[in-house]
Structure formats: structure tokens, C-alpha cells
Amino acid sequence: MGYELHHGNAFEVMQEFGENSVHAVVTDPPYGVVEFETANVEKMRDGSGGVWRIPPELDGSERKPLPRFTVLSEDDKQKLRNFFYSFGETVHEVLRPGGHVFVATTQLLMHEVSKQLDEAGLERRDVLVRETKTLRGGDRPKGAHEEYDMVSSMPRVWWEPWLVYRKPFEGRLQDNLENWGTGGLRRESEERPFTDLLEDGKTPKEETVIADSAHPDGGEAHPSLKPQYLMRELCHAALPLQKGTIIDPFMGAGSTVAAADALGYDSVGIEIDETFYEMAEEAVPKLSEVETEVEKREDFGSSARGRSQSLSDFS
Numbered sequence: 001m002g003y004e005l006h007h008g009n010a011f012e013v014m015q016e017f018g019e020n021s022v023h024a025v026v027t028d029p030p031y032g033v034v035e036f037e038t039a040n041v042e043k044m045r046d047g048s049g050g051v052w053r054i055p056p057e058l059d060g061s062e063r064k065p066l067p068r069f070t071v072l073s074e075d076d077k078q079k080l081r082n083f084f085y086s087f088g089e090t091v092h093e094v095l096r097p098g099g100h101v102f103v104a105t106t107q108l109l110m111h112e113v114s115k116q117l118d119e120a121g122l123e124r125r126d127v128l129v130r131e132t133k134t135l136r137g138g139d140r141p142k143g144a145h146e147e148y149d150m151v152s153s154m155p156r157v158w159w160e161p162w163l164v165y166r167k168p169f170e171g172r173l174q175d176n177l178e179n180w181g182t183g184g185l186r187r188e189s190e191e192r193p194f195t196d197l198l199e200d201g202k203t204p205k206e207e208t209v210i211a212d213s214a215h216p217d218g219g220e221a222h223p224s225l226k227p228q229y230l231m232r233e234l235c236h237a238a239l240p241l242q243k244g245t246i247i248d249p250f251m252g253a254g255s256t257v258a259a260a261d262a263l264g265y266d267s268v269g270i271e272i273d274e275t276f277y278e279m280a281e282e283a284v285p286k287l288s289e290v291e292t293e294v295e296k297r298e299d300f301g302s303s304a305r306g307r308s309q310s311l312s313d314f315s
């Protein structure tokens with residue numbers, strides 16, 4: 001068995017995992033938390049706004065809804081802090097010593113998320129820069145576009161931050177690698193280590209079409225579907241010895257699980273929303289078949305797609 005999908009609340013499902021059982025966490029959580037609460041997801045689905053903004057059509061092509069993190073109230077921010085503190089605590093419990101955590105975030109809230117992960121006892125290691133041209137920021141003053149046509153309220157956002165954390169361990173890295181199979185990051189090749197600048201683009205059309213067609217009522221793809229190239233890059237780096245289990249507690253349409261599967265790694269995905277969960281069930285095997293550069297690497301043969309591995313050392 002290569003992957004398991006759970007429909008449920010990540011905090012409850014992760015309680016069932018054993019202590020020190022997971023090798024790595026690779027996840028794209030709800031950045032501001034409130035945007036994926038049921039009421040807001042319903043507003044996004046029926047196009048009635050709320051925290052979600054529907055960007056104007058560009059060149060006749062429809063844009064995906066974007067959550068507006070500038071409208072979070074102080075209560076929303078406190079909710080976010082509690083959410084990420086619990087996430088950090090739970091992950092600290094289930095991760096093996098030295099296990100890595102990759103968490104997607106946003107410029108506006110990364111400091112809040114990071115503080116909670118620090119306080120939960122995880123060790124901050126880096127912030128990855130994923131180059132990606134988004135439609136956030138860059139707007140002229142609302143209602144005064146013409147008067148101030150050379151002014152934007154904030155920069156146009158052209159990169160996405162990914163926090164890198166590790167569960168602390170004692171002693172030397174080589175001992176931790178031997179005892180737990182964790183602590184380091186897999187290199188891209190003998191010559192090149194994994195780097196913190198991820199050259200990337202937007203999610204390819206082929207992948208959004210797969211997620212679109214996985215929608216149980218023929219609706220839209222998940223609004224935050226991540227590209228396979230990026231997710232495989234991260235999953236590849238996360239298992240230094242190419243063995244172990246990766247979890248994504250907020251899997252959406254399942255791009256992390258698909259990436260782990262394509263690399264021949266065991267993984268577990270959790271999703272609270274029924275529609276997104278059903279999309280993941282359908283989309284994961286198809287996204288896993290998409291070809292990217294990562295699985296063409298020299299060491300790919302040793303992680304071997306189709307390797308039959310059980311999750312027996314997981315629990």
C-alpha cells in the first residue's frame with residue numbers, strides 16, 4: 001500500500017498516529033484558516049465573495065478565486081494562532097526526531113505561523129522561495145485609479161514562501177539518519193544540494209483539468225491546487241534516505257499525496273471537506289501519472305515507483 005486518504009479533521013486523525021512515527025510533513029494549509037471554514041467555502045462555491053475575491057477575467061480567461069488575507073480581524077488572527085500552535089504541537093508529537101516540515105504560507109501571515117511553530121518546539125531551518133507570479137498586490141488606490149495611476153498599495157506578489165522546520169534531535173546528523181532515517185534533506189544530485197530557491201511556474205493546465213474532472217458535481221478544480229513539479233521537489237527533499245512516510249494533513253485535491261506516490265513513497269493525506277476529499281480520491285492516481293523532471297533524476301530508480309512497501313513501520 002502506497003497511500004491512505006482520510007476524510008476528517010486533521011487534528012483528530014493525527015491523534016491516531018503513533019508518537020515518532022512520521023518521517024516528514026509536506027503541507028499547504030489554509031493560510032488564514034477562516035477561508036476554508038464551511039461558511040466561507042460555500043460563499044466561494046456560489047461566487048458570493050466573503051473572504052474570497054474573484055479576480056477579473058484576463059484575456060477572456062476566468063481566474064480562480066483568491067482569499068483576501070488583508071481582511072482578517074483580530075479574532076480571525078487569534079484563531080489562526082491557535083490553529084498553527086495545535087498543528088505544531090501535534091506534528092511535534094508524531095514526527096520522528098529530525099523529521100522535516102514544509103509549510104506553504106503567505107507573506108502577510110508567515111510571521112504569525114512561524115511564531116506558533118517555534119513555540120510548539122519545532123526548529124526553524126529556512127524559508128523556501130517558490131517563484132510564482134500571482135495576481136495578489138500591485139493594485140492602484142481603490143476609487144482613485146486615475147488620479148494616482150503610478151501608485152500601487154503593495155508589491156505585486158511574485159513568490160510564495162514555504163517555511164522549513166525540523167523536529168529537534170540530539171547528537172550528530174549521521175546518528176539520527178541511522179536511527180530514524182531523518183534529520184537531513186535529500187540532495188538534487190551529487191553536485192547540487194536541495195536549494196531554497198524553487199524555480200517554478202503556475203500549476204500546469206493538464207493538472208487543473210485532472211482536478212476539475214475529479215469534482216463530484218462537475219464543478220471547479222481546488223482553488224489552491226499545487227503543481228506536481230513543486231510537490232515532487234519537496235517530497236524528494238523531505239526523505240533524505242528515500243524511505244519513510246510523508247503526511248499532508250490539509251491535502252485538498254491531493255497534490256502532495258500524488259507527488260509522494262509518483263516518487264514511490266508512502267503517504268497519508270487528510271481533508272476535512274467532503275467535496276475536496278472526493279476530488280482527491282479521483283485525482284491522486286491521475287496526478288501521480290503526470291510526468292515532471294524530478295522523477296528523471298539519477299537516483300529515482302532507487303526510490304522506484306511501484307516498489308511494494310507496506311505502512312507497517314508507520315504506526
Ligand SMILES: C[S@@+](CC[C@H](N)C(=O)[O-])C[C@H]1O[C@@H](n2cnc3c(N)ncnc32)[C@H](O)[C@@H]1O
Pocket residue numbers: 008009010011028029030031036222224225226249250251252253254255256270271272273276
Ligand atoms: C490550501 S488547501 C490545500 C490544497 C492542496 N495543496 C492541493 O494541491 O489541492 C487547504 C485544505 O485544507 C483543508 N482543511 C482546512 N482545515 C482542515 C482541518 N482541520 N483538517 C483537514 N483539512 C482541513 C481545506 O478544506 C483545504 O482543502
